[in-house]
Amino acid sequence: MIFTSIEYLLFFVAVVFAFFAIPHRFRWMFLLAVSYFYYMTLDPRYAILILTTTIIVYGTALVMHNRSVRVKKLCVAFSVISNLSILFMFKYYNFFNNSLRDLFNALGMGYHVPQLSLLLPIGISFYTFQALSYTIDVYRGTREPVRNFGMFALFVSFFPVILSGPIERSTTLLPQFYKKAEFSYERVTDGLKLMAWGFFQKLVIADRLNVYVSMVYGQPQLFKGLPLMAATYFFVFQVYCDFSGYTDIAIGSAQVMGYDLIPNFRRPYFAQSIAELWRRWHMSLITWFRDYLYIPLGGNRVHRFRLYLNILIVFTLSGLWHGAQWTFVTWGSLNGVLIVLSRITQKARDWIRGTIFGGLARVPASAYFVLCAALTAVAAIGGASGFASTGGRIAAGAGGLAVLALGILRTRGEAYGRFIGKMQKFWMVFVTFHLFTLGAIFFRSKSLTDAWYVITHFLGKNIAHVLLFFKIDDLLMMIGVILLLNVIHLIQERGSIRQMLKSKPLVVRWALYYLMVMGIFMGIQKTAQFIYFSF
Amino acid sequence: MKEFFIKASIFSFLIGFTIFGVIYLPPIDPDRYIMALVDKHRLLETTPQPRIIFAGDSGLAFGLDSRMIKRATGYNIINMGLHGGLGLIYSMDELKPYLRKGDIVIFAPDYTHYMGTGIGDNTLVEVTILFPWIIRYYSKENYMSFISNIPLTFQRRLRGLLFKSKELSTHRRSKFNEFGDNEGHIGMPQPEFKGKEYIQRYLPQVANLNITRFLPDRVNVELVKHLNAYAAYCAAQGVSVYITFSPLMENDRPNQERMLRSLEKDMWAHIRMKVFGDAVGYIYPKKYFFDNEFHLNGTGREIRTRMLIETMKQVPELAFAPKQQVPLSR
Structure with a gap:
């Protein structure tokens, strides 16, 4: 029962009705039951694993409470090792086993450790990390252990977050289960609007782009140039809309019932550096790594080289968290390397940027x-003298107009300064986005060989390939939805759209909500599995 | 809470009205291809026994000469093949109210159906525009598909309202004959379709690929359950039910033969319908196809029908109809 299915909508409506109908003291039991039911609709066997994790974490937290440091250390070690072992066995064992086999074979040595045929439970990485944060918080003394097992089990299995997060913290989510949630018109409608936006991102944008991306990345060797480039750019927006859409549906679902989940995305493609992008992308995972790995490793308060090593460790592990494949490890490491490089070159880049944009200012x-006059002259007489082709003349003419506009703007002092400032910001966003896109090739490719092929065949303009399997209007629609997303993000950078709308008349608001819901119906594609379910 | 329910109800009504209004209210061209369904149901009602009902998809509509089969066997023929999007479950369900003791049903679905579970797509919604009553033939699997395909049908209808319909002149209700065979394409030249050669022009690498699209080597387990349940139903009604093979466009023949042999073996082993015919015999060159790799042209249709008759002759029950015509009764 995935979020975008009819079954989920029916389930959700029934749960919300029942939730508000039953007394507060029974609600947690109800939510626990429906959360397990929801999870078991995917595969009943999954319940055994999540219950095991819950029992281990709950038990060790109770045992370590108010005990000596040694006992605490033993308990937290037991909890972390046992949970990570479960995760390892189900998610990583075969990957490492295969890698070792390849290595031994390459060295000409025999390797006979068998593979395991275990099912990979959906959401295991998410709920394991969520549960581990609780263990570590209790160990650190930042929170008391929970006595009520059912309440804790609900924290681990809460249905809006169980499959793909956000990875909640016990300090924020657990206390909310104890508070009585009243029906609030504002909250419910806000939650529903967020869900609608999530559905739009997933069904209209991500699934639309998925058709093209899957075809090209399914067998990239069939293509070169523009189709690879288009598929890669499409994928960058697909993966964002897929995961951000899921998160919005999750946050909205919880909000309707009166629970606040932590945000997971803040328009990452508007980040001006890779480090900033990672503060805006999958925030609940990155803050988890920051709090439970990066800071214990010493964080920023260590020698420069150790700091770089810490960054590399965190990002490599975050790549591995995403999937048991070398492509994900490479993706994570590459982002780590980019962040380290950005730190090393920070001063030099600041100086270069300052020189260029300062000079422009x-x-x-x-x-x-003068430049405008020169370009206009090329456009006007270039053709007659054979100095420039028709395309060149058009470019020179357009360039002339642009330069003229800049000249006029320059005469207006402050406005020109603001423009140069925006240009600088745009440049930084542009570079950051493309560095992330480079990494995304590894994220999407099925193997490192495929990724390398895409990178080495990325450039080209063979437009016929792009149109081979798709009509031009389908492609224009794909580009259109990406533009729409960016326009909405631009508006969101200035403030919450939902807040902005609250001041508008009812007719305007309803018209917009109507357009959004109809937009979903008009743009919906055959739905695909959420990408982050695989993690 | 009251305010919420009032507003939510009004908003839901507006959305629902728009969607169902766009899907169901505008008039529909009475000569649309899918409208042939009503004629086919009439045939099921009125065709006397002894009769053979062929069920499948558009491959059957375009690729069967029922008149020739009638001449060869003496059976009255009904060709129910229309649209693959309806799914095999629907093809089985829609016959149920019309089946009578002594009827013979022959399924000849395209191979793509064996990959799926038999559930239909947005065509399930589209046919309800014309025949709302048809929903009563939908099984529970198709109900879910029906609901989830409402948005896609809405989009198609909206596009149809905004832009002129592009339905081909060969795909019209009026082109079906009295047996339910489409004859609009007979004698028409083959239009260009996106086969391997077309793609090869842009991607020469395709030439080296062993493409066996639309060709599974076994039948989907879920579909097997449905087929067997239907076979049991027919047996209880005194109806004989057979399954045979559909045409396949030649393309990497050794590989296709290997896949078909495997599929045949799987069908013999798991499907409790009487399987007859030789799948490999139905591999035809591209020149026998019309506008895609499912639809035969006039020549292909004739060759396929002859081959089908040959294989039917080897099955005693199908070879010749009983002498006396059974009057129409239930």
Whole structure:
């Protein structure tokens, strides 16, 4: 029962009705029952694993409470090792076993450790990390252990977050289960609007882009140039909308019932550096790694080289968390390397940027006008003299107009300064986005060989390939939804759209909600599995 | 809470009205291809015994000469093949109210059906525009598909309202004959379709690929259950039910033969319908196909029907109809 199924909608409506109908003291039991039911609809066997994790974490937290440091250490070690062992066996064993086999074979040595045929429970990485945060918090003394087993089991299995997060903290989510949630018109409608936006992102944008991305990345060797480039850019937006859409549905579902989940995304593609992008992307995972791995490793308060090593460790492990494949490990490591490089080159890049954009800020208006005149001359007489082709003349003419606009803007002092500032910001966003896109090739590729093929065949303009399997209007629609997403993000950068709408008349609001829901119906594609379910 | 329910109800009504209004209210071209369904149901009602009902998809509509089969066997023929999007479960369910003791049903679905579970797609919603009553033939699996395909049908209907319909002149209700065979394509030249050669022009690498699209080597386990349940139902009603093979466009023949042999073996082993015919015999070159790799042209249709008759002759029950025509009764 995935979020985008009819079954989930029916389930959710029934749960919400029942939730508000029953007394507060029984609600946690009800939510626990429906959360397990929800999870077991995917495969009843999954319940055994999540229950095991819950019992281990709950038990060790109770045992370590108010005990000596030694006992605490033993308990936390037992909890962490046993939970990570479960995760390892189900998710990573075959990956490491295969890798070792390849290594031994390459060395000409025999290797006979068998593979395991275990099912990979959906959401195991998410709920394991969520449960571990509780163990470590109790160990650190930042929270008391929970006495009520059922309440703790609900924290681990709460249905909106169980499959793909956000990875909640016990300090934020658990206390909310004890508070009585009243029906609030504002909360319920806000939650529903967020869910609708999540559905739009997933069904209209991500699933639409998925059709193209899956085809090209399914067998990238069939393509070169523009189709690979288009599929890669499409994928960057697909993966965002897929996961962000899921998160919005999760947060909205919880909000309707009166629970606040932590945000997971903050328009990451508007980040001006890779480090900032990672503060805006899958925030619940990154803060988890920060709090439970990066800081214990010494965080920023260590020698420079140790700091770089810490960053590399965190990002490599975050890559591995995403999937038991070398492509994910490479993706994580690459992001770590980029962040380390950005730190090393910070001063040099600041200086270069300052020189270029500072220099641009000081260019006199007259220089623009002279350049404009020169370009206009090329456009006007270039053809007659054979100096420029038709395309060149058009480009020169357009360039001339742009330079003229800049010259006029320059005469307006402050406005020109703001423009140069925005240009600098745009440049940083542009570079950051493309560095992330480079990593995304590894994220999406089925193997390192495929990823390398995509990177080495990325450039080209063979447009016929792009249109081979798709009509032009389908492709335009794909580009259209990406533009729409970015326009919405631009507006969101200025403030919450839901808050902005609250001040508008009812008719305007309803018209927009109506358009959004109809937009979902008009743009919906055959739904695909959420990408992050695999993690 | 009251305010919420009032507003939510009004909003839901607006959305529901728009969706169902766009899908169901605008008039529909009476000569649309899918409208042939009503004629086919009439045939089921009125065709006397002894009769053979062929069930399948558009491959059957385009690729069967029922008149030739009638001449060869003496059976009255009904060709129910129309649209693959309806799914095999629907093809089985829609016959149920019309089946009579002594009827013979022959399924000849395209191989793509064996990959899926038999559940239909948005065509399930589209046919209810014309025949709302048809929903009573939907099984529970198709109900879910029906609901989840409402948005896609809404999109198609909206596009149809905004832009002129592009249905081909060969795909019209009026092109079906009195047996339910589409004859609109007979004698028409083959239009260009996106086969391997087309793709190869842009991607030469395709030439080296062993493409066996639409060709499974075994039948989906879920579908086997449905087929067997239907076989049991037919047996209880005194209806004989057979399954045979559909045409396949030649493309990497050794591989296709290998897949078909495996599929045949799986069908013999698991499907409790009487399987007859030789799948490999139905591999035809591209020149026998019309507008895609499912639809035969006139020549292909004739060759396929002859081959089908040959194989039917080897099955005593199918070879010749009983002499006396049974009057129409239930």
